[in-house]
Amino acid sequence: MNVIEVNGLVKNYGDLKAVDNVSFGVEVGEIFGILGPNGAGKTTTLEMIEGLRQPDAGSVSIKGIQVWPDPGATKALIGVQLQTTALFDYLTVREMLALFGSFYRLRLTREKIDGLLDAVSLKDKQKSRVNELSGGQQQRLSISLALVNDPEVVFLDEPTTGLDPQARRRLWDVVREISSRGKTIVLTTHYMEEAEVLCGRVAIMDAGRVIEIDTPKDLIDGLGAEVKITFRSDRNLELAELKSATGASDISKADDGYVLHTSDVQGSIVGLFGHAQKSGSAIENLSVSGADLEDVFLHHTGKGLRD
Numbered sequence: 001m002n003v004i005e006v007n008g009l010v011k012n013y014g015d016l017k018a019v020d021n022v023s024f025g026v027e028v029g030e031i032f033g034i035l036g037p038n039g040a041g042k043t044t045t046l047e048m049i050e051g052l053r054q055p056d057a058g059s060v061s062i063k064g065i066q067v068w069p070d071p072g073a074t075k076a077l078i079g080v081q082l083q084t085t086a087l088f089d090y091l092t093v094r095e096m097l098a099l100f101g102s103f104y105r106l107r108l109t110r111e112k113i114d115g116l117l118d119a120v121s122l123k124d125k126q127k128s129r130v131n132e133l134s135g136g137q138q139q140r141l142s143i144s145l146a147l148v149n150d151p152e153v154v155f156l157d158e159p160t161t162g163l164d165p166q167a168r169r170r171l172w173d174v175v176r177e178i179s180s181r182g183k184t185i186v187l188t189t190h191y192m193e194e195a196e197v198l199c200g201r202v203a204i205m206d207a208g209r210v211i212e213i214d215t216p217k218d219l220i221d222g223l224g225a226e227v228k229i230t231f232r233s234d235r236n237l238e239l240a241e242l243k244s245a246t247g248a249s250d251i252s253k254a255d256d257g258y259v260l261h262t263s264d265v266q267g268s269i270v271g272l273f274g275h276a277q278k279s280g281s282a283i284e285n286l287s288v289s290g291a292d293l294e295d296v297f298l299h300h301t302g303k304g305l306r307d
């Protein structure tokens, strides 16, 4: 059953189609990801679902209730992660939670606040001031603030941007913990690894449009090419020649080398070195790996996720 239904959403800023006819459904209890590069329209899409930005066209409903024109009707069902800049520096973690409870006219009991702190593993920081928290801890606090009204759906807009890999992993655990409490989660990210390990399904977005929606596995399997070979060369290699020499299904030039997809690893590598020898160029940093969501994006848009 879908808890969120998005149908033909459009948002224009002047001539710019920030969100261009976007439709998808989010199932109860799933972790749904919107993956895309800067400016793809992820935040704008999220804000229209959250009731913060009015669409130019299309409709959104949460639990069958239309968000527009009266977003007040769905407010009690959702929790929205605020950006850390909106936090009040001189309040303690516990005080922040109590304050946010009061925004919803809730008097949070001690047990309730303990539960929220547990969900984001901030119990040991409950008496710390916000400005004494690390970036990752602030992100976790802002997620707990999205949970004070016990929402059914939680929206997280790039919850791990700017965090180091270790803090990112801890945050993934927090997201999983919230999910295990039965909440539906919609998050945006431009980290393909995050979408891959965390999300049940992923909508890949670029230039205002949803390109594909599926489980990470099916998106990757849909590429058909089983492996990816990356390498560098001391010379500029002709892509068309390389393609015919290696029998690759596709080949592209990335910022620091070449990326080639193939279903015949051995044949392609032999072909690659043969071609290198003939053209007198050296092949360096060769690696072979399985395809990932980055490759899915590359396949559909002809460019990388990172800019």
Ligand SMILES: Nc1ncnc2c1ncn2[C@@H]1O[C@H](COP(=O)(O)OP(=O)(O)OP(=O)(O)O)[C@@H](O)[C@H]1O
Pocket: 013, 016, 018, 036, 037, 038, 039, 040, 041, 042, 043, 044, 045, 190
């Ligand atoms: N208030 C606004 N006025 C004009 N243009 C806007 C406004 N908000 C967003 N845009 C433009 O709409 C497009 C989509 O922006 P959006 O913030 O939704 O992208 P995003 O996918 O969230 O990107 P990021 O990964 O950088 O957060 C961008 O080109 C952006 O410049």
Ligand SMILES: [Mg+2]
Pocket: 042, 043, 044, 157
């Ligand atoms: Mg954004």
